[in-house]
Structures are given as C-alpha cells and as structure tokens.
Amino acid sequence: MSSDGNKKQFWKRNTAKVPGNIQHVYGAQHPPFDPLLHANLMKAGNKPPSASTPGKPKKATTFQEFESITSDAWDVGDDDDELLAMAAQNLNIEVVMETANKVIENHSKLQERRQQEMEKTTEPDEKYGEEVEEEEEEPEEEEEREEVVETTDVSFSTDPLPLGDSRLVKSHSEAPIGSPKEVGIEQAALHRQQSLPHRPVIPLVARMADQNTSGTPAMTEREASRLDKFRQVLAGPNTDLEELRKLSWSGIPRQVRPITWKLLSGYLPANAERRESTLQRKRQEYFGFIEQYYDSRNDEHHQDTYRQIHIDIPRTNPLIPLFQQASVQEIFERILFIWAIRHPASGYVQGINDLVTPFFVVYVFEYIEEEVENFNVSSLQEEVLRNIEADSFWCMSKLLDGIQDNYTFAQPGIQRKVKALEELVSRIDETVHRQMQLYEVEYLQFAFRWMNNLLMRELPLRCTIRLWDTYQAEPEGFSRFHLYVCAAFLVRWRKEILEEKDFQGLMILLQNLPTMHWGNEEVSVLLAEAYRLKFAFADAPNHYKR
Template sequence: MNYGKLVFCVAILNKLLCSLAETATSYAPWRPQSGVCATAIDNFLIKPRPIQHVYGAQHPPFDPLLHGTLKPGAKPPTTPVKLKKVSTFQEFESNTSDAWDAGDDDDELLAMATESLNTDVVMETANRVIQNHSKLQEQHKLQEEHVERQQAQQPSDLPSASGDNRLVKSVSESNASTSTESANENASMPRSQSLPQTSTVTMVGGVVEHNTSGLPIISEREASRLDKFRQLLAGPNTNLEELRKLSWSGIPKPVRPITWKLLSGYLPANVDRRQGTLQRKRKEYFAFVEQYYDSRNEETHQDTYRQIHIDIPRMSPEALILQPKVTEIFERILFIWAIRHPASGYVQGINDLVTPFFVVFTCEYTEEEVENFDVSSLPTEVLQNIEADSFWCMSKLLDGIQDNYTFAQPGIQKKVKMLEELVSRIDEQVHRHLEQHEVKYLQFAFRWMNNLLMREVPLRCTIRLWDTYQSEPEGFSHFHLYVCAAFLVRWKKEILEEKDFQELLIFLQNLPTMHWGNEEISVLLAEAYRLKFAFADAPNHYKR
C-alpha cells in the first residue's frame, strides 16, 4: 500500500471514530438512570477524568527510580528540564504522569519526579490547593452552624424514634480521626489493665453513624489508613521508610504510641527484639534515677532542680501538669536528662518537649482525654513505663537539636537568621513591614525555635505536627524552619494591618490559634512542604 492510500484510510477511520463518539454523546440524556445498562453506557461514553483536590499535605515525593520515571542505572538530568509555561491545572496535570490521579490512594498524591517539575508550576498548584481548601472550609463552617441550630431546636434527652441516630459527617480529618480512634482503640492496642468503657461520642461536624453499642462507625478512609498501619506494624521487620511515608499525613491515635517509638529510633524495627529493648531501656532509666536523683538537693545541682521545679507549673495543659504525680514524673525526667548532658544542662524550653511524648504514651493505657484524666489512677508499673519511654524519646529528639540549648543557644540564633532570610525571599512585603516597624525576628521567633511552636498552637496540633516531624529527615531542625516561615506568612493580612511596634509584637506573641485543629495544621504543612520543595535546594535562598 502506497503512502496516499494509507493517509486516506487513516482519515476515514478518524471520521468513523468521531461519528461514533457523537452518537454515544447524543444518547446520554436518554440513558437509563441505574442498573447494568446505565453502567455499561457510562463506561462507553468518553468523559474527562475528574480531578480530586488535595486538602492537606501528604508524604514527600517518591524516589523517581522506584516509580519508573528513570530507568535503573540512568542518572538524573543535571540541568532542569525546560517546560513551556503552564496556564491551567489541566495543562499541569497533562505534564505529570502520576499527580492527582482519581484512582490513586490519598497518601500517594505527591509522588512526582522532582527533576521533571517546574518550580513555578509546583508553587502555583500548591497555592490553588490551599485556596480551594479555604473556600471549602468556609462552606463547612456554614453547614456546621446550620446543623447546630437544628440540634438546638430538638430536645437532647429524647431518644431517636427510628433508632438510626445520625449526626453530621465530619469534613475535618481531625474529628473523623477522633471518632476512628475511639471505635478501634480497644481492638488495636493491648492494655496493661482493665479500663472503663466510655460511651460518649465526640461531636463532629458531619454525618457519623452509630451502631447498637453507641460507638461511631468510622469512615472508610480512616479505616483503610488504620489497616495500613496495622499491616505494616504487624510484620516481622517493620519497613521504617514506608512507615515514615504513611505517617507524614498523620498517624491514627490507636497506633501512634508504637509508631512514635519506632520513628524516634527508640524501638528496633524487628518485632522480636522490641519487648527486650523496652525492658532493658526502662531498667536503665530507673538505674539513672537511683544513681542521680538524690543529688538534686546537693549544692552543685540545686539551681538546676529549682529552675525545673519553677518551670513545670507554667507548662500547658495546666489541668495535667498541676497533678502532683505528673509534676514528680516531669521533674525526674528533666533532672536526669540535665545531669547526663552537662554540655547544655537544663534550659527553659526543654520542659515543653516532654509533654507530647507523655500524653501520647499515656493514651496507650486510657481512652479518656489525658488533659482531664487523673494520671495517678494508673498502676505504678504503667506510670513507670510511660516515664521511661518519655525520657528516652525526648532524649532522641534533643540529640538532633542539642545546639539549640548549649551556651548562648547558637542553634536557635542560626535558625532565626535563616528564617529571616527565607521570609525576605518568599514574602518581601511582610519582611519589609517588620523591618519598617523595627520588629526583630529574634523577638518573636526565638520562642518558635526554642519550644518548637508548642506555645503557639494547642497541644492537639503539636501532636499532629510531630507526626510529620518524625517522618521527615531532620524534621525537628530543618523542616521546622519551613513550617515557621509558612506560619509567619499565614498571618500576612493581620501583620500588615498592624501599624505600631508594640501592637505588632503583641500579636506575634499571642497568635489566635486556640481553635486550630488537624485541618489548619495540614494546610500549614502543605505550605511548608511547598516552600521546602522550592527553596531547599536553591543555593542562595538564604545566607548561611
């Protein structure tokens, strides 16, 4: 067949295909609404693939070698690939092979090969994701207010006539996660003692169905995520890299204690070695207590112990810290750490870093909210386990940021300077405004670095933040810098409205985050990851 006949055949075939598509589309209005026929016609019709929006940050991109974007043995390109300017999200999607696929799991949405992406495209896309999230959040708030008004009109003490008691389904992952954790904690985590069963259900903002026992039925997505964690943790050797990827977008409460212990390096990946490691490390800690704790009254250590004793009641949450048993535990942990780390000793700020570990590990033994729980009601052996585990995990964390607490705190000084340089690059308007009103970054950001934002956000948000920090390489030091930058720029509107040094500084030291939850933290982490993606490898994005 010569070339002319081949062209003619292709043209005829193309015309037939177009006619077929038009005929199928024309029958769409009259297709059946349900049943096998409807499904068949739906599969036959040519429809664009729906785009799923991303409402929070997921784990970082996978290695291109693992996703087939590079052949084994091939080297990544040394120079960035020049892409044509992208004006729409659809064009961006067409240039990437695995972003926002409707069939992908939510935890694998950011699996993109970094060498094939344009920085402008990444920044533009992330901005749109965050903007879309903000719009939807406003809609959700209106829906919640409507539901609250309806509930207020109905008598709360009367049982439902139908027995199918429905609330409004949560759009917030934090609330849905809380319901998930309450329903599954008994089945997933062994208890050291019998615990009373709670029948209360946390009120959330969307429809949560209840079974006959009064426990909420968890969402399919939360059940799937919890199942993935359980499968990963049940193996003879836990794949820590996979566990980090899965943990980046948050860890379900039932498996958070064991996951934190693994990610912090406290427990080994091998399941058979874990129990022996726990027993050995707990015994080792209380040997330190026996050896060192009585020296707190000696002249050389009196100042250290006195400062610890003064700082603990100032911590948050007060209802937990002011319990005598908790105060005693925190004093021992902090004093033993200070004695064993003479290069830094005890520095104000270290005391805050115990709380998240203590709260998470206490949740392993109770279903109640720890902030309102009487810790002294737990058996002595359980309290000792929580204390020792908290000490070792806090020590692992501080090993990576100890220069924050040595003489003159050079680590914090350096990080605050890096934050200033980074903000000047990502939002010059905010940076200039602070400079114009003579507000120094050290005046507000020192505490951000010293306390890892624990004084700026509620404890529940800190725990969610640490899920990601522990799954990030150098999360508490390097990635924390980008979180602080995103956190500062998050308040751009309010910062620019302040025209006075005193008012500006008061605002930055008392940011309105009291009602923050997982949604706000997820958006913050998304923005922080976007900044890291765009600036971490740029040689001049901040001065060292």
C-alpha cells in the same frame, strides 16, 4: 512619647528579670492566647501605650545585647547501648507533592464555601454599620456605645475569637483616638463580633473525632483504611521504616501513634522480636539513673538546676488538669533532672520542659481510651506509669540529640535558625519582610520562642501532636524542616501582619497568634506549604541567601 520609649515600656511589661544563673526562654507564654482564658489581658489596666510616629531606636546588634534587654517572661522571684541508626530516607517527592497539592486544593474550596456563607451572613451587619454612622451625631447614644465598649472584656471572656481573627480585642480606653466615624466603624465590627454564634469550647489536647486523640469515635471509611495500612506495615517481622514514614507524614491514627513514634524516633528497633527486650533494658536503665542520680538534686551544685525545673513544671500546660496532678509533675521533674545532669554541655534550659508533654500524652493514650485532659493517672498501675515515664524520657532524649546546639551556651543553633528564617521570608514574601523592617521588629524578638519551643507555645497541644507526626516522618524534621514550617506559619498571618501600623501592635500579634481553635485541617495546610518551601529552597540554599 517616642517610639523608642514605647518599645522600652512594651518590653518592660512583657519581661521580668531572673537570676543570672538561670538560662532563658524569651517571651514565654502558653498556651496560645484565647480571650476565653485570658480576659485579664484585655482590661484597661493592661493597655499598651499609644503609639506615636516611629523613630530610630537603637537596635540590639548582638545576641548578648538582645538577651540583656529581653529576659524571661516568667518571674521566678526570690548512650552506650544505642539502637541501630536509622538512615535518613528521602520521601517520595511525587507522593508528597501530590498530597500537598490535594490538601491545599481541598482547603481552598472549603475556604471559598465559607467565604460565600460569610458574605450572606454579613449583609445585615453592614447595614448595621451604616446605621451606626448615621446615628453617631446623637451624643447620648454615642455615650451608650462607649459604655458597651468599656465592658467588652466581660462579654468577650465568654465568646472566643473566631478562627482567623488575629487582633486582640481592645476596650474603649485602649482604642486609638479617632474621628466619630472611626468609632462608629469599630462599633459595627464589635456588633458583628458579638452577633457571631458561640463557638463550642474545644479540648486543648483533643479536638472531637477528627483528631483521633480522644475517646473512640466512629471512624470514617478513610480513617479505617489508613489505620489498616499502618497495622499491615507494623505487623511484619521487620517494619519497613521508609514505608512507615510515608504513611506517617500525613498524620498517624491514635491507635498506632505510640508504637509508631517509638519506631520513628529510633527508640525501638525495626525487628519485632527485639522490641520487648529493648523496652525492658532501656526502662531498667532509666530507673537505674534515677537511683544513681536523683538524690543529688539537693546537692549544692545541682540546686539551681532542680530549683528551676521545680518552678517551671507547674507552668507546663497550666490549663490542662492532667499536668497539674502531683504525680505527673513528679514524673516530669525526674525526667528533666536526669536529662540535665547527663547532658552537662547544655544542662536544663527553660523550654525543654515543654518537649516532654507530647510524648507523655501519646504514651498515656497507649493505655487508656477516654479523653486525657482530665484523666487521673493515679488510676493507672504503677508499672504502667513507670513505662510511660521511661519511654517519654528516652524519646525526648532522642529528639534533643538532634537539636542540642539549640540549648548550649548562647544557644547558637537557635541564632542560626532565626537568621535563616529571616533570609527565607525575605525571599518568599518581601512585603511581609519589609513590614518587619519598617517597624523595626527583629525576628529574634518573636522567632526565638518558635525555635526554642518548636512552636509549642504558638499551637494547642493537639496540633503539636499532629505536627510531630510529620516531624517524626520527615528526615531531620525537628531541625531542618521546622525552619520551613516556621516560615509558612509566619506568612500564614500575612494579612494581619500588614494591617498592623506600629511596633507594639506587631509584637502583640506575633506573640498571641489566634490558633486556639486550630485542628487537623489547619496543621495539614501549614505542613503542605512548608513542604513546598522546602522543595523549592532546601536543595538550593543560595535562593534565600543575600
């Protein structure tokens, strides 16, 4: 089969047509791929077609052509009282660069230690690989090994991929046909994978104590010191927002994240005396919108909008029980519908539903101490739930005000950012860029989702919350800085990208990057690398222009 045919089959399997009046988000999948949760993707029945020699298929030369061949992956079937504007303050370059370099240095040392440990533990595995090659001449044993491979979708469903493993685990019927020696090598790799110690299941929202997002674990001396610094800044009659941004760039402690996010987003004023009256006024204003507009969801000209929201809400973080509660879904429906009808230039676009979740989770944490994943929100007082809903609406609105051109007709903001990402990557890692060109992978085919959903479908929610700490602290974090985060994120998978040898392999990798076990450390390194790119290119845009 030709390469062109492979691509068409790939897109046909991974997309589904939706009605023309529904706006699209491309290649939607959430949360990030994990064999523990997506074992069905590894069964032989879902195997991709085998690749042949790359040809020269017709490229999508316009956004409209791209949209016509790439539809949504979800098959749906049959401010007047603005707060004082916050001036965009540049961060202290020396402070952030020192922090970035320190993070990268510590990460490198940790990686070296892990590598040394891995070398020690893989010596017996390498010996096993040699034994497999020596025994491959015996037909009966080869048949036994084939049977083991064919059942990998079962064995791997209970043993998640280790951090850094970027490839989908394939059953024997999916593996490329090669020499017996190649099969033996794959068997050795399979044995090493199965012999790894089982990794504990990590909550999707909180990752043990180091995330400061779940429960009240004992804090380290450093964490206690950082929390004290935040409280000192927040305790004054007028919060120094510049100082608060500097502290927040490296992450915000769970205990003060709600008030910090509200301040940095511009929802609350810096003056402490005005905060309570502002909260009361804005919350009343939001529920005034509910009384005025929400009943119109059944009107003919709003039915399509409400119907799409109603369909998308159950698919928002489907693996986190919190978001499957009826009361939570009703809150999300109200927030999204009110926002959509108050912003007719864009209306509701699939993907905006994801942007509510970090705010909602953070503002729930303001009232509880336990883990949030399985928390029953009905145990909260009605007034508390109303406060969480209104605060989430206003903060999401503030975020979207800065990136609304991402969601207007033809989504021009996203198109510009994807093009800028391509130009930037071509400068910072020409080898990766050439790999994309070699197998004719268009950046729009994978990075559209990165821009549309702010990487929320590529990272666990706990990582998104940590990422947004920095986005809130960074001037134009959700618009400009996000570009550099995406570039650093792509280059992070350089080794895995260069190992792929065809179009569909690259696309499967880029749409299922193995980040399920990421935590603070990985996000901190990603942000440090992104800041280095911004420092090098943001003030000299000609550096990445052709």
